[in-house]
Amino acid sequence: MRDFEDYCWRELITDEVRYIYSPYVRDRSVGTCPALLVIHPALPVDGTWRAAAQHLVETARARAVPVVHSLPPGATPWPSLAAREAEAVSPRPVDSAFFSSDLERVLTRLDVQSLVLCGAPTSAAVRASAVEGKSFGYRVAIAEETVGDLTSMLHQLALFDIAHKYGDVMSLDELLGQPTFSAPPPR
């Protein structure tokens, strides 16, 4: 895995900031029994994140990792990221996928113990969901290529905060290489 700070925010931070945040540097991984939570944006957010997220979604399906969709009111999912018939869709009224939604109930019933997030915008719905996912006791992982925002600076700053405080940020290749990103063996 690359160095903890060697991700999209690297150009924004000085050596002093790196040092100040050094107490947060730690090992990263995808937790056991993960679900992939696709956080659909309320308004379209263009970018390469969609293709990367699609690859992640397809890999999750191939590995029998449950895919759950968080959908804001009135939003139409980007076609390549839309839910398949058997996948849970959890409507959300505001930014966090957990707030006033049935997501916690869905995850409990799927016996999910950790989360991988993808979607948009990084600094709004993804970030709020990462913070609340952590608060609910889930280990949270994000592949930086699979989330996107209206500007790259919002994306970089949000992933910086998430990476240090709330979730394990890595590259898509690194995430797909995690042995835990797979369905648990049958009990």
Place this chain on the structure above:
Amino acid sequence: MNPDPSWTDFIDAPTRALLASRKIAPFAGRRLAVVAVDLYDLVYDGGPKPVAELIESHPASCGEYAWRALPPTIELFACARTNGVPVIHVTYDTRLETDAQTVHPTNRKKRQPDLALYRIKEELTPLPGELVIYKKRASAFFGTPLMAFLNELRIDALIVVGESTSGCVRSSVVEAWSYGYPVAVVAQCVFDRCELIQQASLFDLHLKYAEVMDLPAACGHLQGATESRRGL
């Protein structure tokens, strides 16, 4: 809004341009409350020094930033109390038996600070009768009775101060906004561990969830709330 926002030096032009599509209504409320997040001794630990000088000895301290925010926060509390606006204090619940020891508010490396350092700073100490929220997670709302307090007090808008701007302040503001409250964040009364993250947080909160204002503007709102409370 601040006429010359402090985030201008840190936030690039394309990102600042998003303010043109900002949808947050101007802050207003008739029954305000001040919510003061995590103003405990731990973040002042080591004194008003640069944070980088304190990392080894006091890794949770916000050093000079914490101390710089102290006088304006004292002033804001005084203004709220004078105008009959409740001050609700938020701190960490230090009882070990109320959480699994594997779960923490953030992913900072495990270390056990002296739990006595979660006492609210003396200059900001709750007065008799003021409410104190003890929390285990980033947001002041998560797993706490804060919503019930706000409903019982018939609060309709919140002024949020405290630390860290990118962490517990931000998550509390996002959740207050999610619950439907107009939220004001007082720029001089919130702080973080570095200026980039402080300014980035203020900008993003102002863009999406709140109105960032300076201390005189916040005091103006507190004074304005007095008259509307008089009739209650």
